[in-house]
Amino acid sequence: MIISEKKPFEEVIDYLKDSQKVVLTGCSLCASTCKVGGEEEVLAMKAKLEENGKTVLGYKILDPSCNLLKTRKDLKALKDELKEADAVLSLACGDGTQTVAKLVKNSVYPANNTLFIGEVERVGQYAEACRACGSCQLGWTGGICPVTMCAKGLLNGACGGARDGKCEVDPENDCAWIAIYNKLKEQDKLENLVEIREPRDYQISAHPRKIDLKDK
Known part of the structure; x- marks a missing residue:
């Protein structure tokens, strides 16, 4: 929404x-x-x-x-x-x-x-959930978006600056990569973190964007 x-x-x-x-x-x-x-x-x-x-x-x-x-x-x-x-x-x-x-x-x-694009937590309370980056990463991160939830938008693991599970950029927020690690551990899919991911292709999110489903 x-x-x-x-x-x-x-x-x-x-x-x-x-x-x-x-x-x-x-x-x-x-x-x-x-x-x-x-x-x-x-x-x-x-x-x-x-x-x-x-x-x-x-x-x-x-x-x-x-x-x-x-x-x-x-x-x-x-x-x-x-x-x-x-x-x-x-x-x-x-x-x-x-x-x-x-x-x-x-x-x-x-x-x-x-x-922002966000989810409705309850009436009047909303949380940012998606930055419409054009290349969804949720399939290998346990359904937690590193582009949105990590203040640095990192695709290859934590930056190492977290303290007590909190983001060094904004201590009010949990570290996204600790959350991703814990989620993948629960799912027995920690091997997802071994692969080095390619840097984001910012060209696919160049603005303004259009899509015509009739061409698909």
Whole structure:
């Protein structure tokens, strides 16, 4: 899931300093789960903007905001409002915000900061789990990602700087490679650590990336 958090309202209102009439868009998936882009949050933003003298012409919870074709269709419900609006404020992740920006002529501003791809530990608690590196290593590391969980992204074992099982870069975090070792030991697969792994090929994660499944 894409994990996002709300921007400070002061930053949002500064984006809109030259805009009087605003349309709001949210997202039914990740942003809703993170409590930053569902209907409740969109309506709260609407009220706050109106308290600050803005006119909110309408809103739409896109389903989801990052689906280009679906969003194009959903935005037709705001056709008249978008013609009149000075700006669109997107309560989605960066991907969803960019999708909206592709489809409208208005200035589109983000209401959220996109943080990471993560797992939902419980409502309101999220943990980074994947950096979308383009070459998944989970098959030999016991399901623990060294690219994400190791602060140095090492593919060939621990750096030797851990203290009491904690990462030397951030002592709040457990050393990923100690966790990988323990997991592989439980699975009787410590031989996975003997092979020297090739350095990461950063070319496969060069940005921006695209994929067309029709070519597969």
